[in-house]
Amino acid sequence: MKILRIGSNRCKTQNKAYGPSMIPTFNLTGDMFLAERLSIKFGKVGPGDIVLLRSPESPRKVMVKRLLGLESHSVTYVVDPMNSDRCDTIVVPKGHVWVEGDNIYNSRDSRQFGPVPYSLLEGKVFCKIWPPKEFGSLMKSGMKDPDL
Amino acid sequence: MRLLSYMGQWKSAAKEVLDRTAIVAKFLCLLHVTNNYLCSPTLVYGPSMLPTLNLTGDVVLAEHVSHKIGKVGTGDVVLVRSPVDPRRILTKRVVGMEGDTVSFYVDPMYSQTTVVPKGHVWIQGDNTYASSDSRHFGPVPYGLIQGKVFFRDYVFVVSEFFIRM
Numbered sequence: 250m251k252i253l254r255i256g257s258n259r260c261k262t263q264n265k266a267y268g269p270s271m272i273p274t275f276n277l278t279g280d281m282f283l284a285e286r287l288s289i290k291f292g293k294v295g296p297g298d299i300v301l302l303r304s305p306e307s308p309r310k311v312m313v314k315r316l317l318g319l320e321s322h323s324v325t326y327v328v329d330p331m332n333s334d335r336c337d338t339i340v341v342p343k344g345h346v347w348v349e350g351d352n353i354y355n356s357r358d359s360r361q362f363g364p365v366p367y368s369l370l371e372g373k374v375f376c377k378i379w380p381p382k383e384f385g386s387l388m389k390s391g392m393k394d395p396d397l
Numbered sequence: 398m399r400l401l402s403y404m405g406q407w408k409s410a411a412k413e414v415l416d417r418t419a420i421v422a423k424f425l426c427l428l429h430v431t432n433n434y435l436c437s438p439t440l441v442y443g444p445s446m447l448p449t450l451n452l453t454g455d456v457v458l459a460e461h462v463s464h465k466i467g468k469v470g471t472g473d474v475v476l477v478r479s480p481v482d483p484r485r486i487l488t489k490r491v492v493g494m495e496g497d498t499v500s501f502y503v504d505p506m507y508s509q510t511t512v513v514p515k516g517h518v519w520i521q522g523d524n525t526y527a528s529s530d531s532r533h534f535g536p537v538p539y540g541l542i543q544g545k546v547f548f549r550d551y552v553f554v555v556s557e558f559f560i561r562m
Contacts, residue, residue, distance in 0.1 A: 303540035306516040344481040366480035369540050 270350030270357065271313055274299065274387070281379035282313075282387070284372035294346075294373055295319065299387055301372040302348060305365050313374065314358050318347035320367070330354050339364075346370065436460045437544070439476065441488045445522030445530070449474070450488065450549070457488075459544035469518070469539075470494060474546040477520055480537050488546065489530050493519035495539070501532050511536075518542070 267279035275282075284301050288294050296317055304310040318324035324347045325338045331354055341347050345364035350356025359365065376386050431437070442454040450457070459476050463469050471491055479485040493499040493513045500510040501521070513519050517536035522528025531537060 303538070304516065305538035305540065306514075308516055308539035344479065344483055366478070366538065366541060367483040368478040368480070369538060 269355040270352050271299075271315075272352040272355075274315075274351050275313065275377075276380075280377055280383070282374050283376045283378060284374045286372045288373045289370045294370065296322070299374040300348065300370050301374065302365060303369045303371060305362050305369060311371060314348035314350050314356070316346055317349050317359075318364075320345055322347070326360055327353060328360065434461055436462075439486075439544075439546075441476075441546075443488075445524050445528030446474070446488055446490070447524040447527075449490075449523045455549055457546045458548035459546045461544040463545045464539075464542040469542060469545055471497070475520070476543040476546065477537060478541045478543055480541060481534055486543060487520075487530075489520035489522050489528070491518050492521045492531075493536075499531075503532070516540075 267275075267277065269277050288298075289300075294300060294316055296319065298316045299313060300316050301311055301313055304312050317326075318341045320341050320343045323338055323340050325336055326347075326349065328335050328337050339347070341364050344367055346367055347359045347364050349358045349360065353360075374387055377383055437459055438456050439459050440454055440456055441450055442452070444452050463473075464475070469475060469491060471494055473491050474488060475491055477487050477489055479487050495513050495515050495517055497513050497519070498510055499513060499519045500508050502508045502525070511519075513536050517538055519531045519536050521530045521532065525532075
């Protein structure tokens with residue numbers, strides 16, 4: 250029993266995501282997905298991956314966002330898409346990552362609380378399991394157009 | 398006939414091996430769970446917590462339950478994952494929780510005051526002259542806290558078997 254518990258904690262976890270910040274990738278009302286933890290420990294995450302991370306503002310909350318930049322990457326983002334088209338560029342500091350929700354109009358992410366330390370990442374999402382008609386692996390296809 | 402008796406011996410020997418291995422595996426699992434989720438001995442070294450902790454290394458007992466239930470407060474010595482280098486774990490003291498006002502000396506003549514933002518803590522080493530802490534990299538998110546140090550172990554020899562960073 251303990252071996253099973255350790256296996257599942259080390260390897261992957263099953264989670265439910267809800268909220269509007271990752272539309273259209275994840276639904277508002279909740280999708281279930283599988284996330285694995287080994288990639289984070291070995292540093293095998295890159296821009297375009299969907300990651301689970303502990304919120305820097307509320308330590309009990311785990312959020313699902315898309316990783317857009319690793320340390321020393323230069324990230325361009327739209328500061329306030331509801332009101333203006335102004336873009337800003339930032340270089341991600343050492344030891345940190347930049348995360349954004351796919352639905353930038355309604356997402357609280359690095360544009361509000363800044364780059365987050367890499368250690369707050371908890372898992373990488375690799376497969377969606379519910380609803381069944383959207384079952385399948387989550388590739389990097391949902392990435393924003395870099396020309397924007 | 399001989400073959401059958403050999404097979405019988407192998408079978409019992411194999412069963413014994415499996416039983417012993419199962420016991421060792423269960424013990425290792427228990428050790429793993431205890432180390433990660435309950436309490437673990439940790440070797441800490443460096444000058445930033447003098448005189449509380451030694452320069453050359455101290456084995457301390459850190460428990461991993463308090464930070465999950467929110468019982469970490471000002472004055473606690475905690476193990477924190479460095480925001481600058483994700484592979485390093487630092488040992489510092491929590492000087493301010495979220496919402497607290499913290500004053501610190503940037504250089505001996507000039508002091509600065511900040512309010513710790515929501516979800517963050519301000520950590521400082523006891524030896525402020527030789528410590529890289531929140532005065533340099535800012536308040537750290539509470540989620541980076543790995544455990545709270547509650548006991549310094551003087552029995553180094555016994556703990557040597559369980560040392561983990």
